[in-house]
Amino acid sequence: MKSQERLLMRALRREKTERTPVWLMRQAGRYLPEYREVRRQAGGFMEMIREPKYAAEVTIQPIRRYGMDAAILFSDILVPLEAMGMKLVFDDHGPSLPIPVRDRKAIDALHVVDPAQTMGYVGEALRLTRAGLPDETTLLGFCGAPFTLASYAVEGGTSKQFSFLRKMMYLDFASYSALMDKLAAQVVAHMKYQVASGAEAVVLFDTWAGSLTRADYQKYAAPWTRRVVDGLAGVAPRVLFAGESGHFLDDLFGMGAEGVALDHRTSIRDAFERSNGRCALQGNFDPAALFASPDEVFRRTTALLDEVGGRPGHVLNLGHGVFKDTDPECVGAFVRAAKERAR
């Protein structure tokens, strides 16, 4: 199979590769004029996500411009919550869930659904994307991790303090567990559906997990992340991202996933030592350092590759998503640094 030979897939198996594969979290996004044009045509953000031709087009755009080694499905982290029965709206502040899930009754009303029946546009977007991608490009699926999905479901959107979620965790663990059980099952189903639709590897985004202490992460998030990782064993390589997770990296390394994403605060050399061959490492260029000049971005990216020193199992990426004010030239310099550097 050709897909077994793709650069990113080999790096996730920690094989020696001729160069370091590269892609960027949120590489399909507002910093690209061609993305903004599609968004204008589609009429909005959710319209892009729900119409496979638009979703596929913006997923492919950065590959066309820069030739990254992977494309990641353009979608929104809240899509599975909508499929489970939550109302999802999109306004100037981004997507939100105006009727959050804050008690047992609301949790019981959520259903684990068949993605093929409820989110067919996701599968179709993946199929269209695969058909439009160069053969050497890996196609990645993604989903929010259970803890992060719970954060959105319970708070109704992004939050500074997550007070409703924390109260449920601490004061009503039975309800919290019931919610997490359903979310973990839905995440597994969603990832399997994406793989069946053409995704070769899956990225699990636990955006808010880093807000937890290590002990709370171990009790309130990790068990369900592990359930997802276990549920996808043999299905496709799994990459875990958790924002600001330097304090529980060892837990992530031990989760059994093929890859762990590092944020830009972590020393990648230390992380290679601590992970000790248990997984490939993705990262970890500071997304805000893309505000430097293209030459400086190139130098800094090269310095990061030097720091890794050709260790097998490195996937060059940012520590977080591309910011919308990023100069496209700087993304270009970042990708070029990886591609021009043979091992």
Add this chain to the structure above:
Amino acid sequence: MKSQERLLMRALRREKTERTPVWLMRQAGRYLPEYREVRRQAGGFMEMIREPKYAAEVTIQPIRRYGMDAAILFSDILVPLEAMGMKLVFDDHGPSLPIPVRDRKAIDALHVVDPAQTMGYVGEALRLTRAGLPDETTLLGFCGAPFTLASYAVEGGTSKQFSFLRKMMYLDFASYSALMDKLAAQVVAHMKYQVASGAEAVVLFDTWAGSLTRADYQKYAAPWTRRVVDGLAGVAPRVLFAGESGHFLDDLFGMGAEGVALDHRTSIRDAFERSNGRCALQGNFDPAALFASPDEVFRRTTALLDEVGGRPGHVLNLGHGVFKDTDPECVGAFVRAAKERAR
């Protein structure tokens, strides 16, 4: 002098104390009904800050209710920027600076000012607070650190990506340095004025520094923090707070300040080992764990004190400020855990 005998001051000198001193970042705030009442009377947030009787009253309120070992001046981090010549407004989204400083001309127009002439209400609030505090309570002054003040000055408010600041840092270091030079001088002057007005120790808040990689922190923030720390040598004990700073704690420990605040992600036991007697450590209870029940807060606080194990130089605090939805009972349980636990 009696002030030399206060518990918090002794802990900052890393003396053995009969119990661990305790206070909470943002302990004067919206979670307290008596604070909301003063805010209503004053007519708004900036009105409280600018009227010493209100500022003193809300500074004292948590001491009256809970008896923390320190009171920290109620003010806003942006106040010195206003004094330097920036327009400061306050609306539903909080304080902001509608005319940000983004080029050399705007930086040159900022003036390092005499706080006694321009921020007399700060000194008066400190004098009124001291007069209203119990004798055993330490009065703390505070100011934003230069990097965090620069973030606000250049972005005009809070930001997710800090694109204007980063561009100035990376593309126009001469202007960035000129801005940081002025801010560092203003911070030193502001802190000295607060000490002259009754503050016994000073807390330097570097809220946004943790967004930097360690290398960028060392180049773009630390030199000016060090200048402030050096400029206050012999003036009053200095406590450094930097949000999400686990990746450059060693730099903070080596800055020469008497105290370093830890966020809740850091293992406090590891931090005691790594700091190795160079400074006292403040922290680091998860502010979101105050959403647990009062009993659970008491248990968790006791567990934190157990983890520290009576090492000298611990100041019990949160890892970040109190959230507004916090139950006042839970703040009470936190303080009680420290006070009931004799060493």
